[in-house]
Amino acid sequence: MKSVSKEVLLLTQELLRFNTINPPGQEKACADFLADRLEGSGFEVEAYEFSPGRPNLIARLRGSGDELPLCYAMHMDTVPLGDSQWTRDPFSGEFDGDRLYGRGASDMKGGIAACVVSAIEMAKYPNRKADILLVITAGEETGCEGAAYVASLNGVLGDAGGLIIAEPTSNRLFAGHKGVLWLELKTRGLAAHGSMPAEGKNAIYPAAGAVLKLRGVDLGYPPHPVLGTATLNVGTIAGGTKINMVPDQAVIHVDIRTVPGRTSDETISHLKNILGPGVEMNTLLDFDAVATDPDNEWIQEVSAVLSNYSGETAPPKGLPYFTDAALLTPAFNSAPTIILGPGEPELAHKTDEFCLVPRLSEAVEIYTEISRRWCKVSDL
Numbered sequence: 001m002k003s004v005s006k007e008v009l010l011l012t013q014e015l016l017r018f019n020t021i022n023p024p025g026q027e028k029a030c031a032d033f034l035a036d037r038l039e040g041s042g043f044e045v046e047a048y049e050f051s052p053g054r055p056n057l058i059a060r061l062r063g064s065g066d067e068l069p070l071c072y073a074m075h076m077d078t079v080p081l082g083d084s085q086w087t088r089d090p091f092s093g094e095f096d097g098d099r100l101y102g103r104g105a106s107d108m109k110g111g112i113a114a115c116v117v118s119a120i121e122m123a124k125y126p127n128r129k130a131d132i133l134l135v136i137t138a139g140e141e142t143g144c145e146g147a148a149y150v151a152s153l154n155g156v157l158g159d160a161g162g163l164i165i166a167e168p169t170s171n172r173l174f175a176g177h178k179g180v181l182w183l184e185l186k187t188r189g190l191a192a193h194g195s196m197p198a199e200g201k202n203a204i205y206p207a208a209g210a211v212l213k214l215r216g217v218d219l220g221y222p223p224h225p226v227l228g229t230a231t232l233n234v235g236t237i238a239g240g241t242k243i244n245m246v247p248d249q250a251v252i253h254v255d256i257r258t259v260p261g262r263t264s265d266e267t268i269s270h271l272k273n274i275l276g277p278g279v280e281m282n283t284l285l286d287f288d289a290v291a292t293d294p295d296n297e298w299i300q301e302v303s304a305v306l307s308n309y310s311g312e313t314a315p316p317k318g319l320p321y322f323t324d325a326a327l328l329t330p331a332f333n334s335a336p337t338i339i340l341g342p343g344e345p346e347l348a349h350k351t352d353e354f355c356l357v358p359r360l361s362e363a364v365e366i367y368t369e370i371s372r373r374w375c376k377v378s379d380l
């Protein structure tokens with residue numbers, strides 16, 4: 001096995017042994033381990049905690065500064081194990097054939113390992129024309145809290161001319177992702193004894209009416225060539241306290257995945273018009289879509305690098321779910337953004353999550369070639 005392949009496999013295993021399930025996250029031990037590794041390889045590393053024990057790392061490999069930095073972003077936290085029994089140990093880094101098992105193997109400790117091994121490879125090249133910047137976040141799985149924090153700190157991220165998010169894509173290229181608009185709808189009524197409904201006002205009936213109006217509603221977004229169409233899902237509904245009471249409140253959570261071409265304010269007033277004045281509306285989360293023009297020169301170059309691996313020649317599409325790019329791309333002045341990582345997207349968040357070992361070393365090679373071109377270095 002080539003030394004890089006071995007290194008990325010071993011590093012993924014080491015990362016899997018840190019339990020970073022979020023909640024609660026507990027990313028600190030994992031972050032300290034990565035900080036040591038990167039500092040030992042010539043990176044400047046700073047940690048920024050968004051809450052106690054929850055650090056984000058910003059690691060920088062200095063170049064000459066002739067070109068803007070190239071940023072790789074990744075998150076350390078994982079989702080919980082779920083209710084089903086795992087047949088593999090989620091924290092030991094066990095492998096079987098090509099499969100490396102563990103919580104976060106695909107989403108996205110394999111991605112972290114590939115970025116880190118590739119960045120350490122880059123440290124061997126002299127005369128790099130640009131910095132390589134690694135943004136290693138905490139708290140991504142619960143709404144990009146860590147990325148939001150570092151993006152809010154003045155001057156911490158600095159500039160970047162391109163952003164790569166190492167989320168699982170089986171090493172395929174995606175040129176952005178949809179935005180998200182989470183809304184909480186509330187209807188109010190008047191409590192009364194369930195045997196005397198005429199004495200109260202039932203909050204569940206108007207909530208049910210609202211849900212039916214949302215089913216199949218036209219959100220009015222124009223279809224987007226890369227991201228497709230906006231979607232809406234009613235995620236939860238809750239109302240009433242007891243079977244023998246007239247419910248005085250009902251709450252509905254609505255998950256809208258947006259595309260460019262319409263603002264969230266326009267969508268909210270559109271929905272208010274449809275639902276009428278009896279439905280209160282609060283915004284819980286609102287991130288714009290990230291869409292890079294597939295004709296962008298750098299995207300074309302990354303496609304050319306990838307064509308040596310996957311043979312994929314179709315223009316890149318976008319992803320339906322959001323990533324830390326929702327915060328980082330605006331912080332980098334809308335730098336061209338791609339999502340490209342070694343994990344298997346269909347295994348993210350699943351029981352017996354695994355990643356494929358050959359994809360890890362392939363990702364190291366792909367990242368290194370992208371960085372080499374960005375930093376304008378010649379062969380070693």
Ligand SMILES: [Zn+2]
Pocket residue numbers: 075107108140167168
């Ligand atoms: Zn992820």
